[in-house]
Amino acid sequence: MKEPYSPVYMTCIEEAKADLRAKARPALVSLPGSIDEYDTVILAYPNYWGTMPMAVFTFLEAFDFSGKTILPLCTNEGSGMGGSERDIKRTCPGATVKGGLPITGSSAANAKGSVERWLRANGLL
Numbered sequence: 001m002k003e004p005y006s007p008v009y010m011t012c013i014e015e016a017k018a019d020l021r022a023k024a025r026p027a028l029v030s031l032p033g034s035i036d037e038y039d040t041v042i043l044a045y046p047n048y049w050g051t052m053p054m055a056v057f058t059f060l061e062a063f064d065f066s067g068k069t070i071l072p073l074c075t076n077e078g079s080g081m082g083g084s085e086r087d088i089k090r091t092c093p094g095a096t097v098k099g100g101l102p103i104t105g106s107s108a109a110n111a112k113g114s115v116e117r118w119l120r121a122n123g124l125l
Ligand SMILES: Cc1cc2nc3c(=O)[nH]c(=O)nc-3n(C[C@H](O)[C@H](O)[C@H](O)COP(=O)(O)O)c2cc1C
Pocket: 012, 013, 014, 016, 017, 045, 046, 047, 048, 049, 050, 051, 074, 075, 076, 077, 078, 079, 080, 105, 106
C-alpha cells in the first residue's frame, strides 16, 4: 500500500477496521501491467476482519478475471477463510474460484505439506 498501516498491531487493527467500514480501496505501490498471460492466479492474503485486506480488493478490481481460475490461500488466527471466498466471487464475476486453503498464521512455517497437497488437488503440481 502507498500508505501502509501502522506497525503497531492494535493501531493496524483499527486502521484496517476503518478501511473495511469505509469500503476503502487503498492505493497500491505497484500493479502488474496486465494479467493476460495468467490462466490461474494463486491469491494469498491474511484474514483481516473476516475477509481480505481492502488492498486485495484494490488488486482484484484493477483487472478482469473472467475466464481465469483463482486459488485463494488465507492465513488467519482462527477464522479460516472467513467470507473471503464469497467476496472474491462477488468481486471477480466470471472467474472460477476454487476451494481455498486456510492456514493458521502460527503454523505457516510448517505448511509446506498442506500447500503441496492443495496445489496437487487442483492439478498444479
Ligand atoms: C487488521 C487485522 C485484522 C485481523 N482479523 C482477523 C480475523 O478476523 N480473523 C482471524 O482469524 N485473524 C485475524 N487477524 C490475524 C491475521 O489473519 C494474522 O495475523 C495473519 O494471518 C498472520 O499473518 P502475520 O503473521 O503476517 O500476522 C487479523 C490481523 C490484523 C492485523
